[in-house]
Amino acid sequence: MKADTAxxxxxVHLPAGLxxxxxxxxxxxxxxxxxxxxxxxQVAEQRDLAFLAISPFQLQPDYAPQVSREDLRSVGLExxxxxxxxxxxxxxxxxxxxxxxxxxxVLNRQGRVGKQVIPANAVEFSVQHPLPIAxx
Amino acid sequence: xLILSRKLNESIVIxxxxxxxxxxxxxxxxxxxxxxxxEVPVHxxxxxxxxxxxxxxxxxxxxxxxxRLATAAVRGxxxxxxxxxxxQLQPDTERRT
Numbered sequence: 001m002k003a004d005t006a007x008x009x010x011x012v013h014l015p016a017g018l019x020x021x022x023x024x025x026x027x028x029x030x031x032x033x034x035x036x037x038x039x040x041x042q043v044a045e046q047r048d049l050a051f052l053a054i055s056p057f058q059l060q061p062d063y064a065p066q067v068s069r070e071d072l073r074s075v076g077l078e079x080x081x082x083x084x085x086x087x088x089x090x091x092x093x094x095x096x097x098x099x100x101x102x103x104x105x106v107l108n109r110q111g112r113v114g115k116q117v118i119p120a121n122a123v124e125f126s127v128q129h130p131l132p133i134a135x136x
Numbered sequence: 137x138l139i140l141s142r143k144l145n146e147s148i149v150i151x152x153x154x155x156x157x158x159x160x161x162x163x164x165x166x167x168x169x170x171x172x173x174x175e176v177p178v179h180x181x182x183x184x185x186x187x188x189x190x191x192x193x194x195x196x197x198x199x200x201x202x203x204r205l206a207t208a209a210v211r212g213x214x215x216x217x218x219x220x221x222x223x224q225l226q227p228d229t230e231r232r233t
Contacts, residue, residue, distance in 0.1 A: 018191050019184060019187045019188040019191055020187075020188035020189070020191045020192050021191060021195075032202075035202040037205065038202050038203075048197055049195060049196075049197060050195075050196055051191070051194050051195060051196070052194065052196065052200075052202065068174070068175065068177060069174070069175065070174075070175040070176075070177070071177075088190070088191060088194045089194065090190065090193050090194040091196070091200055091201075091202075091203060095203070096203075097203045100187065100190045100191075100194070102183065102186065102187055102190075103187035103190065103191070116187070116191075118177065118179050118183055118184070118187065122179065122183050123183075127186045127187060127189075127190045128190065131203065131205060132205060132206040133203045133204065133205060133206065134203075134204045134205060134206045
């Protein structure tokens with residue numbers, strides 16, 4: 001699949017959608033300068049609907065979700081190391097945000113196909129892992 | 137919904153390859169033993185519910201102010217999505233140094 005969007009945007013396809021949003025299967029990953037390390041996962045057909053996201057390894061270098069071979073193969077991968085992994089962030093108020101480490105999204109960088117997976121060791125991870133927010 | 141009665145140590149078989157056995161009954165706690173091929177995901181319902189709820193809470197409908205992380209917390213490189221070439225999307229493991 002060839003990216004045909006503007007700079008800093010990547011179209012991705014999540015055939016199963018996100019849990020709770022099974023009808024939205026096409027998204028745009030959008031990075032905005034100044035918002036690093038965050039980026040947006042926008043619903044392609046309605047781009048004002050969006051999820052804030054972050055790469056978990058920047059926060060927890062030892063983050064190691066056990067993603068099943070079946071899940072990896074469903075997006076055309078053999079190893080998790082080949083994937084672009086990201087997690088959804090919830091802004092809870094001023095100075096408060098959490099990241100869902102329990103349900104990472106695993107993306108095939110080449111095919112731009114991804115899936116929100118439940119790792120076999122999901123019990124080890126919080127769905128509301130607090131993010132270290134800088135003091136205002 | 138199919139409803140079956142089972143006694144201790146009795147099982148049901150699903151699709152000829154998944155066996156669910158009643159291992160122990162202790163008051164209102166039932167311990168199940170599930171034997172399934174490794175490619176069959178088995179999770180507690182709560183895990184699905186939790187992630188679904190989290191996704192719903194995370195959805196934003198307007199451009200919200202993005203929080204700023206404490207810089208000491210971010211060990212990795214800049215935003216990997218702001219890139220123009222596919223080749224710049226390198227595996228995370230390579231960037232984790």
